Structure formats: structure tokens, C-alpha cells
Amino acid sequence: MSIAEIPIEDAAAIQAGRHEVGSEVFRQLVRSPTFLIGAFILLVWIICAIFGSSIAPHSPFAQNLEGINQAPSSAHLFGTDQLGRDMLSRVIVGSRDILIIAPLATLLGTVLGTVVGLVMGYFRGIVDDVLGRFVEAFLALPVVVTGVIALSTLGRSNLVLIVVIGLLFTPLIARTVRAAVLLERELDYVAAARLRGERSPYIMFVEILPNVFAPIMVEFTVRLAYAIFAILTLTFLGLGVQPPSPDWALDISANYGVVPAGYWWEVLFDALAIATLVVSITLISDSVQGAIEG
Amino acid sequence: MVRFILKRLGFALITLWILSVIVFLLGQVLPSDPGRSILGPLAAPSAVRALDHQLGVDKPILTQYWHWISNFPGTSNQYQAPIGPILTSALGRSLKLAIFAFIIVVPLGIFGGVVSALNAGNPVDRTISVVGQTLLTVPEFVSGIVLLVVFAVALGWLPVTATAPPGSGFFTQLKYLILPVIPLVMILFGYIARMARVGTIEALDSDYARTATLKGLPRGVMIRRHVLRNSLLPTITVIATQTGYLIGGLVVVEVLFRYQGIGSLIYNAATQHDIPMLEACVLTIGVVYMLVTLFADILFSLLNPRIRLKAAE
Numbered sequence: 001m002s003i004a005e006i007p008i009e010d011a012a013a014i015q016a017g018r019h020e021v022g023s024e025v026f027r028q029l030v031r032s033p034t035f036l037i038g039a040f041i042l043l044v045w046i047i048c049a050i051f052g053s054s055i056a057p058h059s060p061f062a063q064n065l066e067g068i069n070q071a072p073s074s075a076h077l078f079g080t081d082q083l084g085r086d087m088l089s090r091v092i093v094g095s096r097d098i099l100i101i102a103p104l105a106t107l108l109g110t111v112l113g114t115v116v117g118l119v120m121g122y123f124r125g126i127v128d129d130v131l132g133r134f135v136e137a138f139l140a141l142p143v144v145v146t147g148v149i150a151l152s153t154l155g156r157s158n159l160v161l162i163v164v165i166g167l168l169f170t171p172l173i174a175r176t177v178r179a180a181v182l183l184e185r186e187l188d189y190v191a192a193a194r195l196r197g198e199r200s201p202y203i204m205f206v207e208i209l210p211n212v213f214a215p216i217m218v219e220f221t222v223r224l225a226y227a228i229f230a231i232l233t234l235t236f237l238g239l240g241v242q243p244p245s246p247d248w249a250l251d252i253s254a255n256y257g258v259v260p261a262g263y264w265w266e267v268l269f270d271a272l273a274i275a276t277l278v279v280s281i282t283l284i285s286d287s288v289q290g291a292i293e294g
Numbered sequence: 295m296v297r298f299i300l301k302r303l304g305f306a307l308i309t310l311w312i313l314s315v316i317v318f319l320l321g322q323v324l325p326s327d328p329g330r331s332i333l334g335p336l337a338a339p340s341a342v343r344a345l346d347h348q349l350g351v352d353k354p355i356l357t358q359y360w361h362w363i364s365n366f367p368g369t370s371n372q373y374q375a376p377i378g379p380i381l382t383s384a385l386g387r388s389l390k391l392a393i394f395a396f397i398i399v400v401p402l403g404i405f406g407g408v409v410s411a412l413n414a415g416n417p418v419d420r421t422i423s424v425v426g427q428t429l430l431t432v433p434e435f436v437s438g439i440v441l442l443v444v445f446a447v448a449l450g451w452l453p454v455t456a457t458a459p460p461g462s463g464f465f466t467q468l469k470y471l472i473l474p475v476i477p478l479v480m481i482l483f484g485y486i487a488r489m490a491r492v493g494t495i496e497a498l499d500s501d502y503a504r505t506a507t508l509k510g511l512p513r514g515v516m517i518r519r520h521v522l523r524n525s526l527l528p529t530i531t532v533i534a535t536q537t538g539y540l541i542g543g544l545v546v547v548e549v550l551f552r553y554q555g556i557g558s559l560i561y562n563a564a565t566q567h568d569i570p571m572l573e574a575c576v577l578t579i580g581v582v583y584m585l586v587t588l589f590a591d592i593l594f595s596l597l598n599p600r601i602r603l604k605a606a607e
Contacts, residue, residue, distance in 0.1 A: 034424065133308065133309060133312055134312065136309050137309050137312040137313045137316060137580075138316075139538065141313075141538070141576065141579065141580065141583075142538050142539055142540075142541050142542025142543075142545075142579075143542060144542035144543075144545050144546065145541065145542055145545060145560055145576065145579065148545065148560065148561060148564045148565075149320065149564050149572065149576070152564040152565050152567070153564075153567075225431040226431070228431070229431055229432075229433050232433050232435075232436075233433050233434070233435060233546055236433070236435045236546065236550075237545070237546070237549060237561060238565070239565075249433075249435070252435060252436075252439055253435075256439055256442070256550065259439070259442055259443060259447055259454075260446070260447060260454045262447060264443040264447055264448065267439050267443065268439070268440065268443050271436045271439045271440050271443075272440075274432070274433065274436045275432050275436055275440075278428070278431040278432055278433075279428050279431075279432075281431065282424075282427050282428050282430075282431050283424070283428075286423075286424065286427055
């Protein structure tokens with residue numbers, strides 16, 4: 001048997017094994033009540049994000065200057081805001097922007113972070129030291145502060161928001177991937193690939209990457225929760241999603257000034273919507289972590 | 295030990311220098327026109343050029359970097375006043391808020407984590423973990439606004455702003471800070487409890503804990519003397535690294551509750567494009583973060599003989 005034959009058979013066996021692990025994780029998730037509750041809440045918000053305009057009783061943009069700041073009633077279950085817009089409709093449609101921006105930003109950060117982490121962990125030495133210092137310098141600044149600076153400079157659009165959050169998450173994700181790669185690179189299959197004369201990019205992306213996929217998945221779900229956190233916070237500060245989009249954080253930012261006057265419904269339902277969304281992501285990420293790490 | 299501290303100090307200085315370069319370069323690429331922004335849109339171009347020259351923004355980049363560092367913190371464009379006094383008084387106010395938050399959350403978080411670890415795997419542990427994890431991801435402005443609606447507006451127990459009238463006594467000031475502190479506490483609780491839990495579980499699993507149990511030590515004594523001493527060490531480091539997060543949280547809480555701390559200072563500087571102020575604030579945060587983590591590392595090694603001995607070798 002030549003050397004070249006072994007990896008192919010092994011690869012098939014490993015593929016099959018991996019497939020089994022994947023379906024086992026799935027079976028565990030479906031049985032976990034935390035996951036089911038989280039998935040259910042998230043599903044409700046996804047449905048609102050996609051079909052929001054048809055579900056909402058009013059247009060989220062329709063102003064009614066004769067019915068401003070109205071308390072919740074049968075006509076407006078969640079009341080109306082300072083422009084007389086129906087809060088229930090704005091809460092329903094408000095799920096859309098955050099559910100588009102947050103996953104895209106997290107995906108960008110995960111892809112870039114994985115590449116940087118693979119390079120740092122695989123090459124180690126000087127590359128790792130230099131990149132490591134930069135990662136550390138960046139970590140000294142809170143995401144919100146860097147985000148405020150970047151967005152107030154680069155302009156305020158959803159695209160900029162995605163890129164900024166994605167880039168800010170890159171060093172954090174890189175650190176996790178690097179730690180996982182450091183363990184993998186000492187294993188025999190990497191040495192075997194090197195002996196076969198494979199190039200470094202092949203070893204990194206074809207050999208090591210599939211084996212560090214589980215920690216990357218966990219990292220993605222955890223970071224998604226933080227992305228939602230960061231994006232909503234930046235929007236609250238006036239630097240994220242821009243008016244007149246119906247957005248939960250934006251509505252709170254626009255209306256919290258009138259809370260002392262007693263118009264609590266203009267912020268409370270948005271706040272509760274945010275809370276349920278982040279709780280659902282947390283429940284999901286918690287159970288994914290539990291299922292993968294056992 | 296001295297060598298260990300010197301090495302850590304060296305690393306901190308290098309990281310700080312990199313941070314200062316990043317901050318400075320950021321200030322360079324930010325599209326700002328200092329002369330124009332001070333003099334306003336109607337000023338003559340020659341006057342703008344003259345002021346730019348006076349400010350030194352037309353000099354080579356290395357000269358400017360040196361000028362910036364040697365004159366740190368410099369003058370604010372927005373206030374037309376030296377940054378130093380503004381920054382220190384804002385930092386002082388934020389420090390009040392931060393210390394208040396830590397005094398509440400550190401014992402609470404450690405207690406939650408240890409209780410969670412002692413009940414590892416059962417419903418008590420699951421509840422504390424999920425609650426902590428959830429608190430961790432609810433943005434401060436969300437919990438802040440709910441607290442504001444309930445305790446300041448509906449019940450009227452607490453004030454809606456964070457700034458007490460000038461000349462108020464200690465307890466009045468404290469009363470104004472209660473609502474702003476709670477959102478910070480909620481988030482920090484999650485982190486600290488999680489770390490205390492992990493540390494305690496590791497210590498409970500250790501050989502020395504088993505030996506202590508086998509030699510017949512009561513569980514309470516074993517936990518106090520052997521487990522907690524070891525498990526709380528890593529928690530110190532975590533608490534220190536949360537300083538970075540805390541400053542981000544301060545931005546939001548200070549804006550929401552209209553409190554003149556370093557968070558709202560950064561926010562105003564960024565949105566008003568006051569570059570010198572922004573650079574000074576960001577570098578100050580970096581220095582504070584480095585100092586706190588350095589202090590935690592040294593404290594950690596002083597308390598932990600294993601690291602102390604390893605460093606001495």
C-alpha cells in the first residue's frame with residue numbers, strides 16, 4: 001500500500017464520522033428545551049422581519065399628528081409615538097434591520113477572524129507575535145468606543161455598520177481560532193500532510209479548518225449575541241440604523257426623552273422586544289455550546 | 295519576581311506605544327479640517343491656513359506625532375480649553391460610577407458563581423448560568439430604560455438623571471447613581487459569576503480537594519480553605535479585564551442618564567469631531583486599562599506562589 005492511498009480511505013472514514021457527530025449534535029439540540037424555546041422566539045422575530053409589513057395592523061411610517069403620544073388602547077395596542085405612529089407596527093417591523101445586519105456582520109468577522117487565527121496559529125513565531133500585539137492593543141479599546149469613533153468618521157449607513165462590527169470582531173474571533181489551531185497543528189495528520197509536501201494554505205484550509213469548525217460554530221453563535229448588542233447600542237447612540245427606519249434601538253433613542261413625561265409605552269415595548277431577541281440568541285448559543293462540547 | 299514585573303511592564307509599554315500610534319494615525323485619517331472647524335465656514339482661506347500652521351497640522355507626520363505626545367493631552371477644539379482639567383474631572387465622575395458598580399457586583403458575582411459551582415449540573419446551577427448569560431447580552435440602554443420606566447417614572451422612587459444637584463451630600467449622590475449603576479452591574483455579574491463558577495469547579499475537581507475530603511475535613515472548611523483560595527485567583531484577572539468593557543458600558547449609561555463622565559465626553563468628542571479630545575480620551579482609556587490589567591497580573595502573581603516561583607527560575 002502506497003502512502004498516497006492511506007489519506008483517501010482515512011478521509012472517507014473521517015467524513016463519515018464527522019457526519020455522525022453532526023447529526024448527533026442536531027439530535028441533542030432538538031431534545032434540549034432551552035434550544036427549542038430560543039429557536040421558537042427567534043423564529044417569531046424572523047417571521048416578523050420577513051412578513052412584518054403584512055402582519056402589522058398599520059403602516060409603521062404612517063404619521064397621525066392628531067393622535068400623538070396616545071397610551072395603549074384597543075385601537076393602538078402599544079400606543080402611539082411622538083408623531084402618532086402605531087408602536088405595535090413599529091415593533092413588529094423593527095425586527096428586520098437588526099436581523100439582517102447582525103448576522104452579516106458576525107459572518108464577516110468570523111470569516112476574517114478564522115483566516116487571521118489560522119495564520120497566527122499555524123505559522124506562530126514572528127507573525128503570531130506581531131499580530132498578537134495588534135490584537136492586544138485593539139482589545140484595550142471597548143468595541144462600543146471604537147465603533148463610535150469609526151462610525152462618526154466613516155458615515156452612518158448599514159453597510160458601514162456591518163463592516164465596522166465585522167472588523168471589530170475579527171481579532172476576538174482570531175484569538176479563539178488561534179488557540180484551537182495551536183492544538184491541532186501538533187497532531188499527526190498535519191505532520192503527514194507536511195511530509196506529503198502539501199503547501200501551507202492547503203494544510204491550513206483543507207486539513208486543519210474542518211477540524212476546528214466546531215469551536216468556530218460556537219464562537220459564531222456567541223458573537224452573534226454580541227453583534228446584536230453592539231449594533232443596537234450604536235444605533236441607540238445615533239450612529240447605527242438611521243431614521244425613519246422602524247428599529248427598536250432607534251425608537252428608544254428617539255423617545256427616551258419623553259419618558260419622564262410619562263409616555264413609557266414609546267420605549268418599553270421596544271426594550272422588551274430587544275430583550276426577547278437577545279435572550280433567544282443566548283439560549284440557542286448556550287445549547288449549541290453544550291451540544292458540541294458535550 | 296522583580297524580573298516578572300519588569301517584563302510585564304515592558305510588554306505593557308510596547309502595547310501602549312502601539313496603541314498611541316494607532317490612535318494618532320486614526321486622528322490623521324479622520325477627515326477633519328482643524329482650522330476650518332475652529333474658524334467656521336465663513337473664514338477666509340488665508341486665515342484657515344495661518345491657523346493650521348499655528349496648530350502645526352501642516353508639519354510632517356513624525357513631527358506632529360512627537361508634538362502630540364510631548365504636549366499630551368493638548369487643547370480641545372470644541373471647548374477651546376486645555377483638555378487636562380476637563381478630562382480629569384470627567385474621569386473622576388466615571389470612577390465614582392465604576393467603583394460603585396464594582397463594590398456591588400464583585401461580591402454578588404463571586405457568590406453567584408460559587409453557589410452555581412457547588413450545585414454544578416442541577417437546576418440551581420442551570421438557572422444562575424442562564425440568567426447570568428442572558429444579563430450579559432441585554433444592552434445597557436435596554437435594562438436602563440426599563441429601570442427608568444419602572445423606578446423613576448411609574449414608582450417615582452429614584453431620580454431620572456444621574457447628576458445630583460451641586461453641593462449634595464454623599465448619600466444623595468449615591469441615590470442618583472443607583473439607577474445608572476444597575477445596568478453595569480447586570481452585565482458584569484454574568485462575567486464574574488461565570489469565571490468564579492469555572493474556577494470553583496476546577497478547584498473542586500482537584501487532587502488537593504479530594505485529599506482534603508478524604509482526610510475527613512468538613513465540606514465547609516474544605517471549601518473555604520482549599521477551594522475558594524484557589525478558585526478566586528483567576529476571577530481577579532477577569533474582573534480586571536472587564537475594565538475595558540466597563541468603559542464601553544459607561545458611554546451608554548452616561549448618555550442615557552445624562553452624566554458628565556468620560557463616556558459622554560468620548561461620545562461628544564466623536565460626534566462633534568473634536569479630534570484632540572477624542573485622541574486624549576482614547577489614549578487615557580488605554581492607559582487605565584493597561585494599568586488595571588498590570589496591577590491584576592502583579593496581584594495575581596503575588597497571591598499565587600506557583601507563578602511567583604516559576605518567574606523566579
